[in-house]
Amino acid sequence: MANDAPGPSKKIRFCDTDFESTGLRWLDEIENEMLTAIESDEDSASESIYEPSEHDTDTEQEGEEEEFANTDEQEDSEDYEEPVNQASKKSRNFYGKNRFKWSSESFTSRSRTPKHNIVLRLPTLRGSASLLGHEAQPFAVWNLLITDDMLKTILHWTNEKIKKQRANLKNSSRSEHQDLDIVELKAFIGLLFYSAIFVSNHENISRIFATDGTGREIFRCVMSKQRFAFLLACLRFDNSLDRNIRKQENPLAAISELFDQFIKNCQTLYSLGVNCCIDEMLVSFRGRCRFKMYMPNKPCKYGIKIVCMTDARTHYFFNGYIYTGKDSDGFGLEKHLKKFNKPTQSVLRLVQPIAGSNRNITADNWFTSLELVEQLKNRKLTYVGTVKKNKKEIPPDFLPKKTEKLVRMELYLVLLKT
Structure with missing residues (x-):
């Protein structure tokens, strides 16, 4: 039998007549030898099952003396599990400068949508806007945002200013100096829109x-040059008599009433989608204003900064405020919320109308911080945004290194070879 067993000296050719029978016989002999070896290994292992491990590294044997102090009770237990490798467990986490922990393992995917991502109110028109239909005229849409009550407020205080100006004029009976009506006011606002269209x-x-x-030509067809200049100088939005008193609390007192009403109309007429965006914009302005901003990275450089929240899909303006100074970001917030940094206060102020709606907020690295994410989580909102690399929560492993480009090139070359 030894001579018939397969081995390096025993050979068979494919063209031999007994090729198939000889090959099957060799295969059966190899299987029998393997079964005999396995049975002998199990017998030897049963005799020395409690023999201590020969591995004595710090990673595998750390704390092993405490765990096996009472060996008789733990060896008899059928539910005993071998301790996890501590080195592999620590390698799954990264720590920032303030010991904030990051996990390198992704969350397990679920078949169902998580509860904090379910938005019950889908984006749609609301209130009187839903009655316009699919063929609404532009003026009808504009009249929902700028209501007749707002126009009456502008008309009242503009006429008050016209009366004061007319009292100082020698020829006050001229047509250019007469009171304004609602029709002419709408025409004047229309010309201001045209001036923006024509740049x-x-x-x-x-x-x-x-x-x-x-x-x-359209300007000359609507009104004269003298009337247009006179209305532009007399246009007012609030009572000038108590404006200085209101400015002590609100620097935007000259226009805050109408601006707040416009924001309220925007929120009443439309329901936001799942994703919202928060960012700042600079409206070009070079007139006299104490909160005029200079931003060299913007195209217009000088203007009034407006921080706004819009719908990410439709770009609909939903909420916003005009930046009027150092402490204006947290205007209207509760006192305990003003301890956070200014960008956090800004976001918390804008998301007040959608708190508890499970929507997502997207912003740039100016607004992103760990405290903001925690505050939004308490309000049942999620957040997506970039992070500045100087944040204390960022681990050093996440920061770019000089050798990063070289490592990426080596990995790329290895993939090409394989």
Whole structure:
């Protein structure tokens, strides 16, 4: 039998007549030898099952003396599990400068949508906006955002200013100095829209009303140049008599009433989608204003900063405020919330209307912080955003290194070889 057993000296050719029978016989002999070896190993293992391990490294034997102090009770237990390798467990976490822990393992995926991502109110028109239909006229939409009550407020205080100006004029009976009505006010606002469309915001009025072919004919068809300039100088939005008193608490007192009403109309007419965006914008302005900003990275550089929250899909303006100074970000917030940094106060102020709706907020690294994420979580909101690399929560392993580009190139070359 020894001579018939397969081995390096025993060979068979494929063309032999007994090739198949010989191969099957060799295979049966190999299986029998393997079974005999396994049975002998089990017998030897049963005799020395409680023999201590030969591995004595710090990672595998750390704390083993305490765990096996009472060996008789633990050896008899059928539910005993071998301790986890501590080195592999520690390698799954990263720590920032303030010991904030990050996990390298992703969360287990679920078949169901998590509860904190379920939004019950889908994006849709609300209130009187839902009655407009799919073929709504632009003026009808504009009239929902700028209501007649707002126009009456502008009309009242503008006429009050016109009366004061007319009292100081020698010829007060001229048509350019008469009171304003609601129809002419809408026409005047329409001309202001046209000046923005024609990019004529900083253009001289004489050039806009020029009759030599270089002006805008629609302006001359609506009103005269003198009337337009007079209304532009007398346009007012609030009571100027108590404005200084209101400015002590609110620097935006001259326009805050109408601006708040506009924000309220925006929130009443539309329900936001699942994702919202928060960012700042600079409205070009070079007039006299104490909270005028200079931002060199913006195209217009000088203007009034507005922090706003919009719908990520439709770009609908839902909430916002005008930045009026150092402490204006937390205006209207509760006292205990003003201890957070200014960007956090800004986001918390804007998300007040959607708190508890399970929506997602997206912003840039100016707003992102750990305290903001925790506060939004308490309000049942999620957050997505970039993080500045100087944050204390960022582990050093996440920061770019000089050798990072080289390592990536080596990995790429290895993939090419394989």
